[in-house]
Amino acid sequence: MLSAALERLGLIDEYHLVVHPVLAGHGPNVFQGLERSRHLDLVSTTRLTSGVTAMHYRRKEG
Secondary structure (H helix, E strand, O other), X not given: OHHHHHHHOOOOOEEEEEEOOOOOXXXXXXXXXXXXXXXXXXXXXXXXOOOOEEEXXXXXXX
């Protein structure tokens, strides 16, 4: 997965995720293929009238 390869190389400083509310038993894992957990700070959250949530995360300093 491209995102996992870029993260392993330390090339990602921020994530902008958009979550669509869908009923499902499973789905793709954004961080699949990474060996360790990531420490992120939530910068902002925007909830749209459609039910979609947009979130902005930044890599935690330190």
